Amino acid sequence: MADEQADFNLKLVLISFKQCLSEKEEVLMDPYITGWKGLIRFLNKLGTIFSFISKDLMTKIQIMERFRSSDQKENYSSLQCMVQYELDNRLVDFQKCSDHPDSGCRTILRLHRALHWLQMFLEGLRTSQEDCKTSVLCTDSYNSTLASYHPWIIRKAVTMAFCTLPSRSAFLETMNVGAPEEAVEMLNEAMPFICQVYQVTQKLFEEHTLLELP
Numbered sequence: 001m002a003d004e005q006a007d008f009n010l011k012l013v014l015i016s017f018k019q020c021l022s023e024k025e026e027v028l029m030d031p032y033i034t035g036w037k038g039l040i041r042f043l044n045k046l047g048t049i050f051s052f053i054s055k056d057l058m059t060k061i062q063i064m065e066r067f068r069s070s071d072q073k074e075n076y077s078s079l080q081c082m083v084q085y086e087l088d089n090r091l092v093d094f095q096k097c098s099d100h101p102d103s104g105c106r107t108i109l110r111l112h113r114a115l116h117w118l119q120m121f122l123e124g125l126r127t128s129q130e131d132c133k134t135s136v137l138c139t140d141s142y143n144s145t146l147a148s149y150h151p152w153i154i155r156k157a158v159t160m161a162f163c164t165l166p167s168r169s170a171f172l173e174t175m176n177v178g179a180p181e182e183a184v185e186m187l188n189e190a191m192p193f194i195c196q197v198y199q200v201t202q203k204l205f206e207e208h209t210l211l212e213l214p
């Protein structure tokens with residue numbers, strides 16, 4: 001157990017987003033899923049108050065893993081293949097969730113929005129002053145990204161959970177990459193990969209009018 005904790009290092013997780021991008025700028029599904037599973041592990045370390053968030057994330061990851069182990073797995077090898085395949089075969093609900101409530105496109109859209117939150121939050125963490133409150137960073141990044149997609153009850157629960165977050169330096173230490181300055185250095189290195197995965201996905205979903213799926 002102790003070894004397992006020691007092995008856990010947020011750098012490995014964030015760098016796995018680097019492996020998501022192919023030479024052709026496709027977002028590869030397997031490293032995308034691996035990256036998310038690492039983030040969920042990190043989220044679980046922050047306390048049981050966050051378990052409703054990690055459960056929702058895990059449900060979405062399991063949907064994608066099922067596609068990747070189905071007989072259609074090749075059609076889910078990248079986000080680009082998935083979009084093409086699901087649209088060509090009318091597997092996406094555009095108006096309301098009915099025939100295909102768990103399509104790959106709507107599931108990835110939820111993860112994509114969450115990645116936007118992560119990008120904003122890490123940017124805040126990286127550039128903020130030492131005495132800055134992580135709860136404030138979290139709330140600001142949540143309000144500017146995910147909040148508009150969530151009902152009041154979730155926004156309330158999330159805002160309460162944020163209040164339990166540790167100080168900025170304690171938070172940076174839980175990343176397990178050394179002193180806070182080293183954690184900031186690691187974020188400097190990892191942020192461009194997360195931003196690129198976000199931008200490529202955003203462009204793909206925009207081009208196919210997939211950004212508002214129910």
Ligand SMILES: CCCCCCCC/C=C\CCCCCCCC(=O)N[C@@H](COP(=O)(O)O)[C@H](O)/C=C/CCCCCCCCCCCCC
Nearest residue numbers: 039040042043052053056057110114117118146154158175
């Ligand atoms: C060095 C710092 C690293 C921080 C690592 C944090 C790791 C977690 C990474 C991202 C967390 C964001 C997760 C958000 C998932 C949201 C997915 C979503 O929107 N789901 C809703 C819609 O789904 P459907 O119903 O349409 O299927 C779902 O209804 C809502 C579920 C409740 C959870 C929403 C909470 C969002 C809070 C985001 C902040 C996370 C705080 C992490 C604390 C650091």
